[in-house]
Amino acid sequence: MTVSRAFKRDARIHPDTRETILRIADELGYVVDTTAASFRLGQNDFVAVTLPSLNNANFADTVEGLSRVLVTRDLQLLLGHTNYQAETEERLIEQMLGCQPRALVVTGGPHSERCRRLLRNARVPVIEIWDVPADPLGFHVGFSNAQALERLVDHAVAAGYRRLAFIGGEDERDSRGVERRQGFRRALARHGLESHRLIPAGAPPIAMAEGARALALLLETWPDADLVMCVSDLCAFGALSECQRRGIAVPEHLALAGFGNYEIGRLCVPALTTVDTQARLIGERTGRLILDLLDGAPAVASVVLEPRLLARASSR
Amino acid sequence: MTVSRAFKRDARIHPDTRETILRIADELGYVVDTTAASFRLGQNDFVAVTLPSLNNANFADTVEGLSRVLVTRDLQLLLGHTNYQAETEERLIEQMLGCQPRALVVTGGPHSERCRRLLRNARVPVIEIWDVPADPLGFHVGFSNAQALERLVDHAVAAGYRRLAFIGGEDERDSRGVERRQGFRRALARHGLESHRLIPAGAPPIAMAEGARALALLLETWPDADLVMCVSDLCAFGALSECQRRGIAVPEHLALAGFGNYEIGRLCVPALTTVDTQARLIGERTGRLILDLLDGAPAVASVVLEPRLLARASSR
DNA sequence: ATGAAAGCGCTAACAC
DNA sequence: GTGTTAGCGCTTTCAT
Numbered sequence: 001m002t003v004s005r006a007f008k009r010d011a012r013i014h015p016d017t018r019e020t021i022l023r024i025a026d027e028l029g030y031v032v033d034t035t036a037a038s039f040r041l042g043q044n045d046f047v048a049v050t051l052p053s054l055n056n057a058n059f060a061d062t063v064e065g066l067s068r069v070l071v072t073r074d075l076q077l078l079l080g081h082t083n084y085q086a087e088t089e090e091r092l093i094e095q096m097l098g099c100q101p102r103a104l105v106v107t108g109g110p111h112s113e114r115c116r117r118l119l120r121n122a123r124v125p126v127i128e129i130w131d132v133p134a135d136p137l138g139f140h141v142g143f144s145n146a147q148a149l150e151r152l153v154d155h156a157v158a159a160g161y162r163r164l165a166f167i168g169g170e171d172e173r174d175s176r177g178v179e180r181r182q183g184f185r186r187a188l189a190r191h192g193l194e195s196h197r198l199i200p201a202g203a204p205p206i207a208m209a210e211g212a213r214a215l216a217l218l219l220e221t222w223p224d225a226d227l228v229m230c231v232s233d234l235c236a237f238g239a240l241s242e243c244q245r246r247g248i249a250v251p252e253h254l255a256l257a258g259f260g261n262y263e264i265g266r267l268c269v270p271a272l273t274t275v276d277t278q279a280r281l282i283g284e285r286t287g288r289l290i291l292d293l294l295d296g297a298p299a300v301a302s303v304v305l306e307p308r309l310l311a312r313a314s315s316r
Numbered sequence: 317m318t319v320s321r322a323f324k325r326d327a328r329i330h331p332d333t334r335e336t337i338l339r340i341a342d343e344l345g346y347v348v349d350t351t352a353a354s355f356r357l358g359q360n361d362f363v364a365v366t367l368p369s370l371n372n373a374n375f376a377d378t379v380e381g382l383s384r385v386l387v388t389r390d391l392q393l394l395l396g397h398t399n400y401q402a403e404t405e406e407r408l409i410e411q412m413l414g415c416q417p418r419a420l421v422v423t424g425g426p427h428s429e430r431c432r433r434l435l436r437n438a439r440v441p442v443i444e445i446w447d448v449p450a451d452p453l454g455f456h457v458g459f460s461n462a463q464a465l466e467r468l469v470d471h472a473v474a475a476g477y478r479r480l481a482f483i484g485g486e487d488e489r490d491s492r493g494v495e496r497r498q499g500f501r502r503a504l505a506r507h508g509l510e511s512h513r514l515i516p517a518g519a520p521p522i523a524m525a526e527g528a529r530a531l532a533l534l535l536e537t538w539p540d541a542d543l544v545m546c547v548s549d550l551c552a553f554g555a556l557s558e559c560q561r562r563g564i565a566v567p568e569h570l571a572l573a574g575f576g577n578y579e580i581g582r583l584c585v586p587a588l589t590t591v592d593t594q595a596r597l598i599g600e601r602t603g604r605l606i607l608d609l610l611d612g613a614p615a616v617a618s619v620v621l622e623p624r625l626l627a628r629a630s631s632r
Numbered sequence: 633a634t635g636a637a638a639g640c641g642c643t644a645a646c647a648c
Numbered sequence: 649g650t651g652t653t654a655g656c657g658c659t660t661t662c663a664t
Contacts, residue, residue, distance in 0.1 A: 001634070001636080001659080002633085004657095004658065004659065008659095012633060012634090013634080014633060014634085017633080031414070032414075032658085033658075034414045034415060035354045035360060035416055035658095036658045037658055037659075038351045039355035039656090039657080040639085040640055040658045041640085041658085054370075055376035057371050060372075064370060074411070076394070076411060077395065078392070079395040080392070080393070095350075098350040099350050099351065117342070117343075117345055118345055118347070120345065121344065209582075241584060263524050263550075267525065267553065267554055269560040320643060321643095321650085328649060328650090330649055333649080333650080348642085350642095351640095351642095352643090352656095353643075354642095355641080355657075356655085357656090358656075
């Protein structure tokens with residue numbers, strides 16, 4: 001017991017005793033067994049986070065923001081990725097819950113029924129992020145993907161575009177993409193415009209190559225389109241690159257818009273009109289929510305952020 | 317005890333009993349408490365990984381490859397990032413070792429003295445990746461960044477380029493960048509060419525914006541350069557975008573080369589000459605090494621991969 | 633300031 | 649095939 005106290009910061013122990021113990025521990029190469037401590041305390045210092053994909057700058061920004069907050073309490077991130085597969089997510093979440101984390105942060109996706117049950121019965125706070133779930137499992141920090149796309153459509157229609165197309169969002173595994181496409185259709189319907197120019201982009205993750213391919217498909221299918229919205233900036237850049245290869249002037253012949261405010265959209269020529277989802281802020285707010293929960297402080301169950309429209313040169 | 321058996325694969329238990337238990341557990345949302353199991357068994361299922369940055373497609377590929385191998389044994393990744401800061405790395409590695417992982421994978425960076433001591437005294441295998449360390453701490457899986465750059469220079473010189481410049485690699489916190497710059501200088505010296513056209517890119521992580529800024533600086537400082545090599549494809553794309561904004565034809569007026577075979581380099585116009593570092597393979601080989609170590613199988617201490625040169629349209 | 637006792641949830645070993 | 653027992657190393661609680 002005295003040894004245990006010697007290794008704690010604020011324990012009542014005689015300085016000499018502590019010093020002796022620490023010295024001997026050092027000689028012996030003794031280190032506190034944190035697995036035993038975690039077990040005894042029924043919890044450890046992990047905050048578990050699931051992501052659809054590791055290779056995504058937006059999610060990386062969120063994790064960065066989350067990490068920045070949690071590191072102030074020496075909390076460790078236990079990261080896992082689902083590859084946009086519900087079964088993988090199920091396995092991952094089960095494994096993570098078994099680790100008894102202090103909180104579980106779940107990024108998007110339609111969850112399997114079993115997964116939803118696991119999350120609902122979890123003995124730790126569950127925070128869904130990057131979305132405003134219709135049927136929340138607990139806490140959530142995010143924004144409305146559909147509404148963000150509606151804003152983008154409103155802006156494009158105000159700028160005079162009438163024959164809008166959308167690339168992506170047809171694969172149910174990417175629920176945020178699906179929502180964006182729904183927002184696209186809803187907004188066009190509201191404006192009394194056609195919303196049938198929909199191009200599939202294939203299985204998530206939707207990257208640049210998919211955008212290039214989808215643009216080629218668009219030119220065949222809906223050559224009359226005057227603006228193409230893409231499920232992400234990466235996809236939009238792929239489309240832009242295909243325009244460049246084909247000598248199609250952007251935005252003169254065809255306008256483009258992306259989603260997510262990735263760095264590529266700021267740097268490419270022309271720069272992409274997009275929506276800033278405030279990825280880092282999502283992480284920071286999630287982190288603060290977790291700290292509030294751990295402190296027993298009052299915590300709002302629903303944090304809804306406002307994505308910001310960024311009008312750039314890829315559309316007029 | 318029977319419940320415990322029900323959750324184990326090769327336990328002697330009646331199929332009906334197991335089924336009943338699993339069903340009820342599922343209803344209850346019960347999951348095995350792995351902190352207790354880890355404690356009881358004296359070890360857990362973590363493999364800890366440090367990365368300089370989370371927001372990097374190359375590192376993400378490596379983690380993806382590693383994960384794909386480790387998941388076959390239900391090993392979990394404990395991921396942490398250092399933000400290219402030696403002090404952050406020290407804190408991170410200390411915390412990770414406290415978790416008693418089965419192995420510790422360390423990505424790059426110059427380590428602090430204390431950090432090196434921690435790693436050397438670690439009671440679990442330490443694997444350095446993404447480099448061929450001069451003074452290995454244990455195992456390593458990587459490639460020679462310097463040699464990869466030398467190959468790239470050889471190719472450029474063979475193509476007729478004589479006034480080569482290099483962007484990045486001046487900040488010691490990015491040891492791989494430093495190595496690449498050294499390789500650049502060494503190869504030029506070998507060819508009897510000048511190697512003084514060096515442009516700083518600032519603090520890591522070097523992203524696209526830094527590349528754009530550095531290209532502007534290059535045009536002021538070394539306007540005679542005929543080819544610019546960049547510390548990464550991201551940086552090179554930034555430089556390319558700056559060329560596009562300034563109406564500089566690539567590769568006719570100025571040729572470009574990147575590093576890392578990022579997706580952007582394949583899609584942009586013109587596509588980037590680059591080096592494929594086989595990021596995913598690094599992860600897979602690291603995973604297999606770890607499995608060998610856990611199995612007590614003979615494991616090679618040093619895995620050196622061969623980066624592949626990819627000649628594309630951004631240089632002739 | 634230090635020590636004694638109990639128990640966290642699991643699993644190896646053994647009994648039936 | 650299933651149940652019983654014991655104990656992993658720590659920390660909380662209470663006693664001294």
